[in-house]
Amino acid sequence: MEFEEAARIVEEVPPPHIPASRGQLLYEHIRKNRPENLLELGTARGGSAVFLASALEANGTGHLTTVDSTRWHWKDPTPQEVLEKAGLSHRVTFDKHFSTYTWFLKAEIEKCLNDDGSVRPEYDFIFLDGAKNWSTDGIAVVTMEKLLKPGGWLLLDDLGWNYEKHAADTPFHYEIEIAKLSPEERSEPHLRRIFDLLIRTNPVFDQFVIQDGWWGWARKSPDAGQLASGGVLSGRATDKVGGASSLRRYAGKARRGLRDPRRAAARLTGR
Numbered sequence: 001m002e003f004e005e006a007a008r009i010v011e012e013v014p015p016p017h018i019p020a021s022r023g024q025l026l027y028e029h030i031r032k033n034r035p036e037n038l039l040e041l042g043t044a045r046g047g048s049a050v051f052l053a054s055a056l057e058a059n060g061t062g063h064l065t066t067v068d069s070t071r072w073h074w075k076d077p078t079p080q081e082v083l084e085k086a087g088l089s090h091r092v093t094f095d096k097h098f099s100t101y102t103w104f105l106k107a108e109i110e111k112c113l114n115d116d117g118s119v120r121p122e123y124d125f126i127f128l129d130g131a132k133n134w135s136t137d138g139i140a141v142v143t144m145e146k147l148l149k150p151g152g153w154l155l156l157d158d159l160g161w162n163y164e165k166h167a168a169d170t171p172f173h174y175e176i177e178i179a180k181l182s183p184e185e186r187s188e189p190h191l192r193r194i195f196d197l198l199i200r201t202n203p204v205f206d207q208f209v210i211q212d213g214w215w216g217w218a219r220k221s222p223d224a225g226q227l228a229s230g231g232v233l234s235g236r237a238t239d240k241v242g243g244a245s246s247l248r249r250y251a252g253k254a255r256r257g258l259r260d261p262r263r264a265a266a267r268l269t270g271r
């Protein structure tokens with residue numbers, strides 16, 4: 001399916017969903033990089049799932065698993081109805097077994113545990129567009145990284161979002177009582193802190209791109225497998241493989257990625 005058709009379908013879907021301009025970046029990334037196994041955290045009515053699944057359809061291969069919570073029910077239309085109408089259901093699995101996608105990720109880690117205690121990564125691309133809260137999304141990115149294959153990309157939405165500015169008209173945001181948050185928790189952008197403090201500091205990532213202050217991309221180094229049993233967040237700390245010198249090597253690569261964000265941005269979409 002062409003991007004324009006996907007955009008026409010998503011235009012009919014009530015919010016929340018990403019705008020078509022970002023849908024196009026998603027679509028082009030999937031077309032260019034051809035990831036096979038995709039994971040989305042935060043389905044809502046399936047808008048971004050349409051962009052992802054339509055690109056997979058155009059590739060002629062690949063599958064998306066999209067996860068949401070048992071706590072909220074998106075209707076009129078449901079995401080299943082949206083994907084069915086778009087003719088893309090065969091590319092998508094919906095998961096709504098748990099109250100939070102962090103528990104889904106915990107179950108995935110259990111599923112992917114090797115006998116030697118390491119985790120077998122299974123996704124080529126992971127898109128996080130959910131709670132926008134440090135406590136939920138902080139643990140989410142730590143577990144997401146374990147499930148991401150070397151060479152795969154993580155994408156975080158809402159880097160600039162904060163409670164004070166973007167949830168000013170509601171006492172609760174996904175069951176977080178805003179009045180009970182500290183002033184810093186209300187004013188700081190949680191996803192941006194997650195990107196800077198948990199992702200950029202993790203040496204398994206070697207490229208970073210921030211678009212419009214809102215989308216944060218991070219690539220897991222294609223060589224990260226070598227680090228898998230000794231990396232900071234990627235495996236057993238006791239293993240000898242990937243000691244201090246290889247950590248330093250990856251940290252150097254990460255810094256080089258940060259210095260050249262435009263080249264890295266071009267690699268994302270081919271533009």
Ligand SMILES: C[S@@+](CC[C@H](N)C(=O)[O-])C[C@H]1O[C@@H](n2cnc3c(N)ncnc32)[C@H](O)[C@@H]1O
Nearest residue numbers: 017018042044047048068069100101129130131
């Ligand atoms: C902004 S919407 C997602 C929009 C969607 N990605 C799109 O562009 O069409 C955020 C979604 O995250 C879900 N969500 C929020 N916190 C969650 C959690 N802890 N676990 C699972 N889903 C969560 C909400 O139910 C909602 O569907």
